[in-house]
Amino acid sequence: MWLNKYAPKNLSDFAGNSSNIAEITNWVKTWKSQPKKALILEGSSGVGKSTALNLIAKELGLNTIITSASETRTAKAIATTFGVALSQQSLFFKGKLVIFDEIDALSGKSDRGAVGEIVKLIKKSKHPIIFVANDFSGKKLAPLKKESKKIKFQKIPTPIIADKLEVILKNENINYDDRALKSIARQADGDIRAAINDLEVLAHGVSELTYDAIKDSGYRDFRKPVQDVLTIIFKTTSVKNSTEALSISDTPLDTMVEWVRENIPREYKKSDDVARAYQMLSRANIFMGRIHTRQYWRYLVYVSSILSAGISTAKTEKYPGMQTYHYPTKISLLGASMFSRAKNDALAKKLSPHLHCSKREAKKYFPIINLIQQNQPDIWDSILTKID
Known part of the structure; x- marks a missing residue:
């Protein structure tokens, strides 16, 4: 795959977010004197967060320990796996860079206690910890924000993506026109990984990549409507065509x-x-x-x-x-009931603090409320006055 073949080998090859790279590198180097002992990297998919960390670790001579929140979710699991990585010395006494990927995957009830356990580990860690997330805005992650410095990765600019695609095509001895490269880069919307994957598919088996060829191929720049997509999926038996x-x-x-x-x-x-x-x-x-x-x-x-x-x-x-x-049919019904559902949601939101429960639990009282509305309208008016 071209994604692996043309992956940056060192930081000088890395595309985009150069100021962030310098800031992360400096933070890792001076980690022991930093007021916050963890770092948060936030940014959309394909902007190079994980790649950047691996390259920085390589340049600084650090071993990387990577743990994913989608796999290590409970407080106990984090304490036994992630905790061990933070307390042990690296092989040959090299330093460690501990990467906690997909930290924004911690969200549900089954993750209860996980964030608190991570905060404890940050405070006693012997190594720098970096969290990676697409979106770090969740309320459950608030305790981690207090202990961490945040760096926001920006989408890769279209010209930078186009330059990377140009280098790849030159190495592959494939001719191209600028419109084709700009189209692929623009449609990737800052995701250089997606752009390289698209380029490999579009350039497969050709000696020249042109804008007209991309257009004729039905590339994502010229998206198919749902009726056309369904026709292909239902009529073909070809995995390639349907995909x-x-x-x-x-x-x-x-x-x-x-x-x-x-x-x-x-x-x-x-x-x-x-x-x-x-x-x-x-x-x-x-x-x-x-x-x-x-x-x-x-x-x-x-x-x-x-x-x-x-x-x-x-x-x-x-x-x-x-x-x-x-x-x-499901979407039609949801659309038809949109206003009634919005009205119910608003009522549940008003009732929940008075009933000392969530909006979902408040809706369980609706059958009783309906009886009150029908049989005791004066009482219902009084209730509405109090909750408004």
């Missing part, structure tokens, strides 16, 4: 799940094919649930693969005829 179609869709994955769910029985005629397709879809739902509740964003690749290749290969034969795919 590429979904990758250039203009529809979010969670919305695409509902489109596929709605139209499986309209497209597939055999009951066994329908059953296999829905089984695939149930797996996609499981991964989407973990993404929403646990922030396991890496699971998006599994959802994408299931919605494309999984659904395409669930059928035993191609079904003839063209379909006009139906808009998802």
Whole structure:
């Protein structure tokens, strides 16, 4: 993969965020005298946070100890694994740089006590600790903010990404035009990793990469509407074709799940094919649930693969005829009930402090409230006056 082949070998090769690199390097060098003994790196995917840390550790001669919050979530697990890394001396007495990746994955009830345990470890650590996150705004992570210095990684500017792509194509002896490179760089939206992956796909098997060729390929700069994507997914049995179609869709994955769910029985005629397709879809739902509740964003690749290749290969034969795919019923119902749901949410928000419970728990009282509204309107008016 070009992503590995052209990964920066040292800090001089690193693209973007140069001032951040210098600041991190200085912090690590002077860690013992720093007032805050941990560092937070925040920034969107593909801006080079983890790569930068590995290169800095290499330049300073440090061993890296990497722990992921998505794998080490409980206070006990953190104390036994992460804690050991902070207290032990490195091999050959080299220093350590301890990296806690995906720290923003700590969110749910199962993570209770984890943040407190990490704070304890920071205070007694013998090595510098750096947390990596896409988004560090969660309230649960507030105690870590007090103990850490924060550095924000910015998206890589389009010209810098285009320059990197140019270097790659020159090394691969592939001709190109500037419009093609700028288009790929612009659509990556600051994610240099995505840009390199896109470049490798688009330049595969060609001697010249042109803007017109990118346009004709259906590249993400020219996204496909949902009807076209569904046609490819449902009609093809090619993993490659269905995967590429979904990758250039203009529809979010969670919305695409509902489109596929709605139209499986309209497209597939055999009951066994329908059953296999829905089984695939149930797996996609499981991964989407973990993404929403646990922030396991890496699971998006599994959802994408299931919605494309999984659904395409669930059928035993191609079904003839063209379909006009139906808009998802679930989304229609949610849209129709949007105002009533908003009204209920507002009422629950007003009631929750008086009932000493969460908004979700407050909604459990709605059946009683409905009876009061219907049978005792004067009492209900009095209640409204008090909670407003």
